[in-house]
Amino acid sequence: MSGSIVLLPDELIGKIAAGEVIERPASIVKELIENALDAGATDITVEMEKGGCEALRVTDNGSGIDPADAALAFERYATSKIYHFDDIYRVTSFGFRGEALPSIAAVTHTTLTTRKVENLSGVTIAVEAGVVTESREVGCPVGTSVSVSHIFANVPVRRKFLKSEKVEQGHCLDVITRIALAHPAVRLRVLTGGREILNLPAVSDSRQRIGLLLGGDFSDRMVLLQGNRGEMRIGGYCSQPELTRSGARQLFFYVNRRYIRDALLSHAVMTAYRQLIPARRFPAAALFLDMPSGDVDVNVHPAKMEVRFRHPREVYELVAGSLGRALSGLSPVSGLPEPDVFRGMSKTHAVRMEEALKRYTLQSESGKLSFDREKTEGGKDRFGKVDYADGVSPPVFSEKIETVDFADLDYLGQVDHTYLVFSSPKGLMMMDQHAAHERILFEKLRAASEAPSGRVACQSLLIPEVVSLTPREMALFEEFVDLFKDAGLEVEPFGGDTVVVKAVPAILDRTEPAILLSDLISDLSEAGRPASLSERRDRLFTFLACRGAVKAGHSLSAMEVKRLCQDLAGTPHPQSCPHGRPVWITLGLPELEKMFGRR
Ligand code: ADP
Ligand code: MG
Secondary structure: OOOOOOOOOHHHHHHHHHHHHOOOHHHHHHHHHHHHHHOOOOEEEEEEEHHHOOEEEEEEOOOOOOHHHHHHHHOOOOOOOOOOHHHHHHOOOOOOOOOHHHHHHHOOEEEEEEEOOOOOOEEEEEEEOOEEEEEEEEOOOOEEEEEEEOOOOOOHHHHHHOOOHHHHHHHHHHHHHHHHHHOOOOEEEEEEOOEEEEEEOOOOOHHHHHHHHHOHHHHHOEEEEEEEEOOEEEEEEEEOOOOOEOOHHHEEEEEOOEEEOOHHHHHHHHHHHOOOOOOOOEOOEEEEEEOOHHHEEOOOOOOOOOOEEOOHHHHHHHHHHHHHHHHOOOOOOOOOOOOOOOOOOOHHHHHHHHHHHHHHHHHHHOOOOOOOHHHHHHOOOOOOOOOHHHOOOOOOOOOOOOOOOHHHOEEEEEEOOOEEEEEEOOEEEEEEHHHHHHHHHHHHHHHHHHOOOOOOOEEEEEEEEEEEOOHHHHHHHHHHHHHHHHOOOEEEEOOOOEEEEEEEEHHHOOOOHHHHHHHHHHHHHHOOOOOOHHHHHHHHHHHHHHHHOOOOOOOOOHHHHHHHHHHHHOOOOOOEOOOOOEOEEEEEHHHHHHHOOOO
8 A cells, every 4th residue: 555645635634523522412412502601591402312312402592693604603613702812711611612513513414593683584504414505594583503413424433432322311411410500590401302301490599500400418418618719719519428429420620610520629629528428438519610711721621621720739728628618617718718628637648639739730741631530430549548550559469369268267356347367277368358248248139130039138118218319310210220120129210300219128228228329320320331231230239239248347256257258158259359359368378488588
């Protein structure tokens, strides 16, 4: 093949560029709603067919576009929002690159219908895969409506990468939720397949909207927070410490009303909650930071979800300080925040904060804020224990999988109420009590579900408990409800955004059903969508086993330890827990000898 250089045809350039911005239906929803907001709309309706994979429409009552300009809106780099290069650094509107409409139109069939209030008629323009196919005058309401169909029809690869309709719809709802939280004064309606699934009235106080979107239990238990430092301001709501979640999914951050993801802000929030909530639990919060646009660069990431702060330390201290005060019930003071959360901060935590700031600065300087998304979202260990991913390798004493004859073990005692220590003919053996119990429960659940009756034993609740879910949680719930039943968790729709829990798996009879359900759903939603039914069932059983298992930090009697060992001996795959962590490790006699210098 000759390697001659050719210019790419425009159409191809368009497709490539579109791929960067338009990843999935949710990206289209986001761009269209933001355009509506930029146009001053106070009423926005989003319609989706098949989770947004088939068709999408966003209709607004904003300013509309003049017929003379409408075709221009589909030209690349055509924008009404900046005129000079320097303006890029002073952006206050959402769009500013003039890329969204052309990018959407390059990979779909798009029809834009629009009218300005001063015009008697409007215009409709149809574009198919980047080519204008129709443009004519029409009668239509004031505002703009953009309909999109044949999504990615001309980009089969991207089409193939789409997940199920439910998952794509979930992403769309995530985008809508993020925007809705920041714009309480805008009425927002969402319809799927013609059915209204969300109707948020315009309200003056964001409290009402946050309560609606984050679920009923949150609205009763949220704390107002406010603070400022220099020209920076923060406001928002956070959850009371009793109300925790298993993941960081309910943490929403905004900078100048723009939703962002930021590891540093998450870190600051966890600092404030550090002593108030258990390890690996997360609060819910919607936090709005406002600062002069020169103090934040929103131009770092193509999807504009990451920003760069000019003064990260001040931001960190403002967030952690204001949250800390709000949580301790102190009234917000202006000026420098009282350093309550920093006072009495343990040395390790202070070090961790410094590391987070250093990491942030380094990454900002290298121009890419590549925070480990998986970790931040799943919230696993980012703020806890040693982060092995950071180059430290976990201590492994014995690599090969060994079999243990549990009858040969002498129980010596418990370390840190977590590890059971045994002497065995091969050396010293240490077992993680939680991991061991998890594996036992997991295999029990699996065996019960595979038995002819096919049902896991459950415990009916004396008083069924009503739980309210967010729109996204509701969609997931519908997807998993049958599996829940097989696992002994009986939950039924209860009208609107609520479900009722009637029974829980017998191994979990001591857990609070509402918390169990909301954690379960957030766990399932973070996992993405496992392919097969059995994978999904395993995921569900893993969660339940983890919940039912004896915790680390729990003291066990010798009798209980014995029982645990007996159960483990009769369990398949005893060497690891369902998450894949080891159940025991052995420090063999040869290793002991080496460590003591005998060899
Ligand atoms: P950007 O938002 O970055 O300017 P877009 O491609 O999203 O670029 O939109 C191009 C232009 O089309 C906008 O600058 C705006 O003038 C116009 N426009 C797009 N959507 C709307 C809308 N819903 N209402 C009014 N004008 C719109
Ligand atoms: Mg735009």
